[in-house]
Amino acid sequence: MPVQGIRTVTAARNGVGAFILQCKRLDFHYCDWAGSSRGMVSFLKNQLTAFAKENPQIEIRVSPRPHKHPVIKGHFINGREKAVCVRNLEPEQIFQKANLLKQNSGEKNKRTKKPVTSINESVRGIWSPYHGGLKGV
Amino acid sequence: MFSRSALARAFALPLEQAARPSLTSTTTTFRACLHQSTATTSTTNPPPAEPLSAIPRAQSSAPIVQQTYNNPTTPAPATRADVPETKQPIAPTFTNPLKVSQSLLSTLPYLTAQKPHYITAHLHDRPYLLTEGDDLRLPFLMPNVAPGDILRFNRASLLGSREFTLKGAPYLDERLFECRVRVLGVDSEPLRVKEKTKRRRRHVQKVTSKHRYTLLRIMEVKVKSVEELQREGVVVEEEKA
Secondary structure: OOOOOOOOOOOOOOOOOOOOOOEEEEEEEEOOOOHHHHHHHHHHHHOHHHHHHHOOOOEEEEEEOOOOOOEEEEEEOOOOEEEEEOOOOOHHHHHHHHHHHHHOOOOOOOOOOOOEEOOOOOOOOOOOOOOOOOOOO | OEEEEOOOOOOOHHHHHHHOOOOHHHHHHHHHOOOOOOHHHHHHOOOOOOOOOHHHHHHHOHHHHHHHOOOOOOOOOOOHHHOOHHHOOOOOOOOOOOEEEHHHHHHHHHHHHOOOOEEEEEEOOEEEEEOOOOEEEOOOOOOOOOOOOEEEEOOEEEEEOOOOEEEOOOOOOHHHEEEEEEEEEEEEOOOEEEEEEOOOOOOEEEEEEOOEEEEEEEEEEEEOOHHHHHHOOOEEEOOOO
Protein backbone atom coordinates (compact mmCIF):
# COMPACT_ATOMS: atom_id res chain seq x y z
CA MET A 1 0.00 0.00 0.00
CA PRO A 2 1.46 3.33 -0.95
CA VAL A 3 2.16 5.88 1.71
CA GLN A 4 -0.64 8.35 1.97
CA GLY A 5 -0.20 11.88 3.10
CA ILE A 6 -2.32 13.29 5.85
CA ARG A 7 -5.34 14.93 4.38
CA THR A 8 -5.62 18.58 5.26
CA VAL A 9 -8.77 19.64 6.98
CA THR A 10 -10.11 23.07 6.31
CA ALA A 11 -8.86 25.47 8.93
CA ALA A 12 -11.40 27.76 10.52
CA ARG A 13 -10.70 31.31 9.47
CA ASN A 14 -12.53 33.95 11.34
CA GLY A 15 -14.01 36.61 9.12
CA VAL A 16 -14.13 34.70 5.85
CA GLY A 17 -17.70 33.68 6.56
CA ALA A 18 -18.92 34.82 9.94
CA PHE A 19 -16.95 37.23 12.04
CA ILE A 20 -16.42 36.98 15.77
CA LEU A 21 -14.69 39.72 17.68
CA GLN A 22 -11.49 38.40 19.20
CA CYS A 23 -11.92 40.13 22.54
CA LYS A 24 -14.41 38.16 24.57
CA ARG A 25 -14.09 39.68 28.01
CA LEU A 26 -12.88 42.88 29.63
CA ASP A 27 -12.13 43.02 33.36
CA PHE A 28 -12.04 46.42 34.96
CA HIS A 29 -10.22 46.58 38.29
CA TYR A 30 -10.21 49.63 40.49
CA CYS A 31 -9.45 50.72 44.05
CA ASP A 32 -11.84 52.85 46.06
CA TRP A 33 -9.20 54.46 48.19
CA ALA A 34 -6.22 55.15 45.98
CA GLY A 35 -5.85 58.36 43.97
CA SER A 36 -4.52 56.60 40.91
CA SER A 37 -7.97 55.09 40.44
CA ARG A 38 -9.76 58.42 40.31
CA GLY A 39 -10.09 58.45 36.54
CA MET A 40 -11.03 54.79 36.49
CA VAL A 41 -13.81 55.26 39.03
CA SER A 42 -15.16 58.16 37.04
CA PHE A 43 -15.02 56.07 33.89
CA LEU A 44 -16.87 53.21 35.55
CA LYS A 45 -19.56 55.54 36.86
CA ASN A 46 -20.18 57.58 33.75
CA GLN A 47 -19.00 55.85 30.60
CA LEU A 48 -18.91 52.13 31.16
CA THR A 49 -22.62 51.53 30.60
CA ALA A 50 -22.50 53.23 27.22
CA PHE A 51 -19.38 51.27 26.30
CA ALA A 52 -20.99 48.00 27.34
CA LYS A 53 -24.14 48.80 25.42
CA GLU A 54 -22.14 49.54 22.31
CA ASN A 55 -20.32 46.24 22.57
CA PRO A 56 -22.83 43.57 23.46
CA GLN A 57 -20.50 40.82 22.29
CA ILE A 58 -17.97 41.58 25.06
CA GLU A 59 -18.51 40.36 28.58
CA ILE A 60 -17.64 43.07 31.07
CA ARG A 61 -16.65 42.47 34.66
CA VAL A 62 -15.94 45.12 37.24
CA SER A 63 -14.23 44.20 40.47
CA PRO A 64 -12.27 46.05 43.17
CA ARG A 65 -8.59 45.41 43.61
CA PRO A 66 -7.70 47.22 46.80
CA HIS A 67 -4.34 48.92 47.30
CA LYS A 68 -3.35 48.35 43.70
CA HIS A 69 -3.32 50.45 40.57
CA PRO A 70 -6.35 50.21 38.28
CA VAL A 71 -6.05 47.71 35.44
CA ILE A 72 -8.05 46.70 32.39
CA LYS A 73 -7.62 43.08 31.42
CA GLY A 74 -8.71 41.78 28.06
CA HIS A 75 -9.38 38.09 27.51
CA PHE A 76 -9.24 36.87 23.95
CA ILE A 77 -10.62 33.96 22.03
CA ASN A 78 -7.18 32.54 21.40
CA GLY A 79 -6.76 32.07 25.17
CA ARG A 80 -4.36 34.92 25.70
CA GLU A 81 -4.81 37.80 28.04
CA LYS A 82 -3.62 41.38 27.87
CA ALA A 83 -3.51 43.74 30.79
CA VAL A 84 -3.19 47.51 30.58
CA CYS A 85 -2.38 49.55 33.63
CA VAL A 86 -4.44 52.73 33.65
CA ARG A 87 -3.13 54.48 36.73
CA ASN A 88 -3.63 58.23 36.87
CA LEU A 89 -5.31 58.26 33.49
CA GLU A 90 -8.26 60.43 32.59
CA PRO A 91 -11.57 58.76 31.68
CA GLU A 92 -11.06 59.56 27.98
CA GLN A 93 -7.66 57.92 28.00
CA ILE A 94 -9.12 54.88 29.74
CA PHE A 95 -11.79 54.73 27.04
CA GLN A 96 -9.05 54.68 24.43
CA LYS A 97 -7.29 51.86 26.24
CA ALA A 98 -10.51 49.86 26.42
CA ASN A 99 -11.02 50.42 22.69
CA LEU A 100 -7.47 49.27 22.06
CA LEU A 101 -8.16 45.99 23.84
CA LYS A 102 -11.49 45.62 22.08
CA GLN A 103 -9.97 45.88 18.61
CA ASN A 104 -6.94 43.80 19.43
CA SER A 105 -6.44 40.36 17.97
CA GLY A 106 -4.99 38.99 21.21
CA GLU A 107 -1.83 37.83 19.52
CA LYS A 108 1.55 38.70 20.88
CA ASN A 109 2.90 41.86 19.28
CA LYS A 110 5.29 40.88 16.54
CA ARG A 111 7.26 42.80 14.03
CA THR A 112 6.40 41.44 10.62
CA LYS A 113 7.90 42.51 7.36
CA LYS A 114 5.54 40.81 4.93
CA PRO A 115 2.03 42.21 4.72
CA VAL A 116 0.36 39.03 3.49
CA THR A 117 0.35 35.71 5.34
CA SER A 118 -1.31 32.79 3.66
CA ILE A 119 -1.96 29.18 4.51
CA ASN A 120 -3.27 28.43 1.06
CA GLU A 121 -1.30 26.47 -1.44
CA SER A 122 0.32 28.43 -4.19
CA VAL A 123 -2.31 29.14 -6.82
CA ARG A 124 -0.01 28.76 -9.77
CA GLY A 125 1.89 25.77 -8.41
CA ILE A 126 5.59 25.36 -7.85
CA TRP A 127 7.84 25.99 -10.79
CA SER A 128 9.53 22.98 -12.23
CA PRO A 129 12.32 22.95 -14.78
CA TYR A 130 11.11 19.68 -16.29
CA HIS A 131 7.62 20.76 -17.18
CA GLY A 132 6.05 23.39 -19.31
CA GLY A 133 7.54 25.01 -22.34
CA LEU A 134 11.19 24.03 -22.65
CA LYS A 135 13.28 26.77 -24.08
CA GLY A 136 16.44 26.03 -25.95
CA VAL A 137 19.38 28.26 -25.30
CA MET B 1 -9.51 53.07 -3.40
CA PHE B 2 -12.08 50.94 -1.69
CA SER B 3 -15.73 50.97 -1.11
CA ARG B 4 -16.87 49.95 2.28
CA SER B 5 -19.91 48.56 3.95
CA ALA B 6 -20.25 49.17 7.62
CA LEU B 7 -21.88 45.93 8.57
CA ALA B 8 -20.89 45.88 12.18
CA ARG B 9 -21.41 49.54 12.74
CA ALA B 10 -25.03 49.32 13.50
CA PHE B 11 -24.73 51.18 16.75
CA ALA B 12 -25.00 54.67 15.39
CA LEU B 13 -27.97 53.52 13.42
CA PRO B 14 -31.03 55.17 14.99
CA LEU B 15 -29.46 58.56 14.72
CA GLU B 16 -28.46 58.01 11.12
CA GLN B 17 -31.83 56.79 10.10
CA ALA B 18 -33.57 59.63 11.81
CA ALA B 19 -31.27 62.08 10.11
CA ARG B 20 -31.99 61.14 6.53
CA PRO B 21 -35.25 59.41 5.91
CA SER B 22 -35.95 61.40 2.77
CA LEU B 23 -33.07 59.98 0.77
CA THR B 24 -34.26 56.43 0.74
CA SER B 25 -36.90 56.59 -1.92
CA THR B 26 -34.61 57.67 -4.72
CA THR B 27 -31.31 56.09 -3.80
CA THR B 28 -32.41 52.71 -2.56
CA THR B 29 -31.85 50.90 -5.80
CA PHE B 30 -28.32 52.09 -6.27
CA ARG B 31 -27.19 51.38 -2.76
CA ALA B 32 -28.26 47.83 -2.73
CA CYS B 33 -27.03 46.83 -6.12
CA LEU B 34 -23.35 46.62 -5.44
CA HIS B 35 -23.41 42.91 -6.14
CA GLN B 36 -24.91 43.52 -9.53
CA SER B 37 -22.84 46.59 -9.67
CA THR B 38 -23.82 48.32 -12.90
CA ALA B 39 -25.23 51.59 -11.98
CA THR B 40 -24.82 52.47 -15.62
CA THR B 41 -27.87 50.55 -16.63
CA SER B 42 -29.89 51.52 -13.66
CA THR B 43 -29.22 55.22 -13.93
CA THR B 44 -31.15 55.41 -17.18
CA ASN B 45 -34.00 53.15 -16.13
CA PRO B 46 -36.63 54.09 -13.59
CA PRO B 47 -36.28 52.15 -10.34
CA PRO B 48 -37.81 48.70 -10.71
CA ALA B 49 -40.83 47.61 -8.79
CA GLU B 50 -39.03 45.18 -6.49
CA PRO B 51 -35.44 46.32 -6.34
CA LEU B 52 -34.52 44.94 -2.98
CA SER B 53 -35.05 42.02 -0.78
CA ALA B 54 -34.76 44.38 2.13
CA ILE B 55 -37.79 46.48 1.24
CA PRO B 56 -40.66 44.18 2.15
CA ARG B 57 -38.91 43.21 5.34
CA ALA B 58 -38.33 46.81 6.25
CA GLN B 59 -41.94 47.67 5.61
CA SER B 60 -43.20 44.92 7.80
CA SER B 61 -40.90 45.47 10.76
CA ALA B 62 -39.28 48.86 10.39
CA PRO B 63 -39.22 49.94 14.03
CA ILE B 64 -38.05 46.54 15.22
CA VAL B 65 -35.03 46.57 12.95
CA GLN B 66 -33.55 49.53 14.73
CA GLN B 67 -33.94 47.93 18.10
CA THR B 68 -32.43 44.59 17.30
CA TYR B 69 -28.85 45.76 17.06
CA ASN B 70 -28.70 46.99 20.60
CA ASN B 71 -30.16 43.76 21.80
CA PRO B 72 -27.39 41.32 22.70
CA THR B 73 -29.49 38.23 22.05
CA THR B 74 -29.83 38.84 18.32
CA PRO B 75 -26.76 38.13 16.23
CA ALA B 76 -24.90 40.74 14.25
CA PRO B 77 -26.11 41.26 10.68
CA ALA B 78 -24.67 38.55 8.50
CA THR B 79 -25.87 39.34 5.01
CA ARG B 80 -26.52 42.40 2.97
CA ALA B 81 -30.27 42.05 3.43
CA ASP B 82 -29.93 42.37 7.21
CA VAL B 83 -28.30 45.76 6.96
CA PRO B 84 -30.73 48.66 7.00
CA GLU B 85 -31.02 50.72 3.86
CA THR B 86 -29.38 53.80 5.21
CA LYS B 87 -26.28 51.83 6.12
CA GLN B 88 -25.96 50.14 2.76
CA PRO B 89 -22.82 51.03 0.88
CA ILE B 90 -23.19 53.45 -1.96
CA ALA B 91 -22.48 51.79 -5.24
CA PRO B 92 -20.07 53.60 -7.53
CA THR B 93 -21.58 55.38 -10.48
CA PHE B 94 -20.03 54.73 -13.83
CA THR B 95 -20.38 57.10 -16.72
CA ASN B 96 -20.03 54.50 -19.45
CA PRO B 97 -20.57 50.76 -19.59
CA LEU B 98 -17.80 48.22 -19.31
CA LYS B 99 -16.15 47.56 -22.66
CA VAL B 100 -14.66 44.17 -23.29
CA SER B 101 -12.96 42.86 -26.39
CA GLN B 102 -14.34 39.82 -28.16
CA SER B 103 -11.22 37.79 -27.43
CA LEU B 104 -11.46 38.49 -23.72
CA LEU B 105 -15.09 37.52 -23.70
CA SER B 106 -14.31 34.23 -25.42
CA THR B 107 -11.42 33.32 -23.10
CA LEU B 108 -12.87 34.59 -19.85
CA PRO B 109 -14.82 31.37 -19.13
CA TYR B 110 -11.53 29.48 -18.83
CA LEU B 111 -10.34 31.81 -16.11
CA THR B 112 -13.68 31.91 -14.36
CA ALA B 113 -14.01 28.16 -14.23
CA GLN B 114 -10.55 27.47 -12.86
CA LYS B 115 -10.49 27.98 -9.12
CA PRO B 116 -8.80 29.12 -6.92
CA HIS B 117 -8.00 32.62 -8.07
CA TYR B 118 -5.38 35.08 -7.04
CA ILE B 119 -5.47 38.82 -7.36
CA THR B 120 -2.90 41.55 -7.19
CA ALA B 121 -4.91 44.23 -5.51
CA HIS B 122 -3.51 47.71 -5.15
CA LEU B 123 -4.10 49.86 -2.13
CA HIS B 124 -2.41 53.25 -2.00
CA ASP B 125 -0.46 52.10 -5.05
CA ARG B 126 1.05 49.15 -3.25
CA PRO B 127 0.41 45.71 -4.71
CA TYR B 128 -0.75 42.84 -2.51
CA LEU B 129 -0.94 39.34 -3.92
CA LEU B 130 -4.01 37.84 -2.33
CA THR B 131 -6.01 34.65 -2.34
CA GLU B 132 -9.15 33.79 -0.47
CA GLY B 133 -8.66 33.38 3.27
CA ASP B 134 -5.36 35.25 3.43
CA ASP B 135 -4.38 37.57 6.23
CA LEU B 136 -3.38 41.06 5.24
CA ARG B 137 -1.71 43.38 7.68
CA LEU B 138 -1.71 46.78 6.09
CA PRO B 139 1.40 48.85 6.67
CA PHE B 140 -0.75 51.61 8.13
CA LEU B 141 -3.75 52.16 10.34
CA MET B 142 -6.82 52.58 8.20
CA PRO B 143 -9.05 55.33 9.52
CA ASN B 144 -12.78 55.09 10.08
CA VAL B 145 -13.10 51.33 10.02
CA ALA B 146 -14.28 49.07 12.81
CA PRO B 147 -13.73 45.34 13.30
CA GLY B 148 -16.27 43.40 11.27
CA ASP B 149 -16.55 45.92 8.47
CA ILE B 150 -16.37 44.64 4.92
CA LEU B 151 -14.33 46.52 2.36
CA ARG B 152 -14.21 45.91 -1.34
CA PHE B 153 -10.97 46.34 -3.20
CA ASN B 154 -11.61 47.79 -6.62
CA ARG B 155 -8.13 48.34 -7.97
CA ALA B 156 -6.24 45.36 -9.32
CA SER B 157 -3.53 44.79 -11.86
CA LEU B 158 -3.55 41.00 -12.09
CA LEU B 159 -6.23 38.41 -11.78
CA GLY B 160 -5.41 34.81 -12.35
CA SER B 161 -5.76 31.13 -11.71
CA ARG B 162 -3.31 28.27 -12.12
CA GLU B 163 -3.01 28.55 -15.87
CA PHE B 164 -4.58 31.83 -16.86
CA THR B 165 -3.90 35.41 -15.93
CA LEU B 166 -5.79 38.52 -16.81
CA LYS B 167 -3.46 41.49 -16.91
CA GLY B 168 -4.50 45.06 -16.55
CA ALA B 169 -2.92 47.93 -18.44
CA PRO B 170 -2.09 49.12 -15.88
CA TYR B 171 -5.24 48.24 -13.95
CA LEU B 172 -8.23 46.05 -14.57
CA ASP B 173 -11.69 47.47 -14.73
CA GLU B 174 -13.27 47.10 -11.33
CA ARG B 175 -16.43 45.62 -12.81
CA LEU B 176 -14.60 42.47 -13.89
CA PHE B 177 -14.03 41.06 -10.40
CA GLU B 178 -15.09 41.16 -6.80
CA CYS B 179 -12.58 41.18 -3.97
CA ARG B 180 -13.96 41.61 -0.48
CA VAL B 181 -12.00 41.87 2.73
CA ARG B 182 -13.06 41.90 6.33
CA VAL B 183 -11.56 44.19 8.93
CA LEU B 184 -10.41 41.98 11.79
CA GLY B 185 -8.98 44.56 14.12
CA VAL B 186 -5.94 46.61 14.91
CA ASP B 187 -2.55 45.08 15.43
CA SER B 188 0.46 46.61 17.10
CA GLU B 189 4.16 45.99 17.04
CA PRO B 190 6.72 45.73 19.82
CA LEU B 191 8.07 49.02 21.01
CA ARG B 192 10.86 50.23 18.77
CA VAL B 193 13.74 51.93 20.48
CA LYS B 194 16.14 53.92 18.36
CA GLU B 195 19.31 55.00 20.07
CA LYS B 196 20.52 58.41 19.03
CA THR B 197 23.94 59.69 19.89
CA LYS B 198 25.83 62.88 19.34
CA ARG B 199 29.58 63.11 19.05
CA ARG B 200 31.74 63.63 22.14
CA ARG B 201 28.77 63.44 24.41
CA ARG B 202 28.21 60.53 26.70
CA HIS B 203 24.50 60.65 26.41
CA VAL B 204 22.30 58.30 24.47
CA GLN B 205 18.88 59.54 23.54
CA LYS B 206 16.33 56.77 23.15
CA VAL B 207 13.51 57.49 20.77
CA THR B 208 10.59 55.12 20.99
CA SER B 209 7.78 54.46 18.57
CA LYS B 210 4.98 51.95 18.36
CA HIS B 211 2.95 51.78 15.21
CA ARG B 212 -0.48 50.32 14.75
CA TYR B 213 -1.71 48.42 11.75
CA THR B 214 -5.06 47.34 10.41
CA LEU B 215 -5.63 43.61 10.09
CA LEU B 216 -7.71 42.39 7.18
CA ARG B 217 -8.82 38.99 5.98
CA ILE B 218 -9.70 38.24 2.39
CA MET B 219 -13.24 36.96 2.20
CA GLU B 220 -13.73 36.56 -1.47
CA VAL B 221 -11.80 36.69 -4.72
CA LYS B 222 -14.18 36.21 -7.57
CA VAL B 223 -13.88 36.65 -11.30
CA LYS B 224 -17.19 37.51 -12.82
CA SER B 225 -18.50 35.13 -15.42
CA VAL B 226 -19.55 36.17 -18.89
CA GLU B 227 -23.21 35.72 -17.99
CA GLU B 228 -22.86 38.07 -15.06
CA LEU B 229 -21.12 40.64 -17.21
CA GLN B 230 -23.81 40.39 -19.84
CA ARG B 231 -26.48 40.78 -17.21
CA GLU B 232 -24.75 43.94 -16.11
CA GLY B 233 -24.72 45.29 -19.63
CA VAL B 234 -21.24 44.74 -20.98
CA VAL B 235 -20.42 46.26 -24.35
CA VAL B 236 -18.45 44.02 -26.67
CA GLU B 237 -15.93 45.83 -28.77
CA GLU B 238 -15.40 44.58 -32.31
CA GLU B 239 -11.82 43.90 -33.12
CA LYS B 240 -10.19 45.52 -36.07
CA ALA B 241 -9.35 43.14 -38.85
